[in-house]
Amino acid sequence: MEDNRAEQKEALETLMEFNGRLVKNMNIVQKELSGARLDDTNAFLEDIIKAMNWEIQVMNGTMDLLNEDGEHINKEEFNAKLLKLTDAINAKNDSAMAEAFKEVIPLFEKLGARASEVIA
Numbered sequence: 001m002e003d004n005r006a007e008q009k010e011a012l013e014t015l016m017e018f019n020g021r022l023v024k025n026m027n028i029v030q031k032e033l034s035g036a037r038l039d040d041t042n043a044f045l046e047d048i049i050k051a052m053n054w055e056i057q058v059m060n061g062t063m064d065l066l067n068e069d070g071e072h073i074n075k076e077e078f079n080a081k082l083l084k085l086t087d088a089i090n091a092k093n094d095s096a097m098a099e100a101f102k103e104v105i106p107l108f109e110k111l112g113a114r115a116s117e118v119i120a
Contacts, residue, residue, distance in 0.1 A: 008062040012115040015058045019112030022051045023105060030101035033094045045097075049089070052108070056082070059111055065118055072114045078107055 025048050032041045059066065059073065066073045081103045088096035 005065065008065045009119060011058045012062055012065070012119055015055055016112060016115050016119065018051065019055065019108065019115065022048065022055065023108050023112065025051075026101055026105050026108065030098050030105065033098035033101065035094075037094065045089075052082075052104075055108065055111065062115075062118075066111075066114050068118075072117075073111060081107060 025044070029041065029045055029048055032038055032044070038044075056078075059078070060075075063073065063075065081100070085097065085100035085104050088100045
């Protein structure tokens, strides 16, 4: 049990190293999708989605630790907003993607903050 907890903490430490950069890049791509699209926006978006998926995997694997002393991360809320983003991405609708990123970004900020609290 302690080994699992140590592995979870290690995963959250790694998440913390990447989370700030991911949130920054999510804000950038959100602006690009709001009308300032660049030549590399699609590739940038793909990289962001891969990083988001990785953080989601870490979140899913550490949920019991993240919510150990009460619900800090609501998985259903996360899933609902991610589904909205996924639908917008599949529809290739820039304005819908931009709007969905606005809703998803605070969740990833909260995830990073909670990971930091758990590790402290």
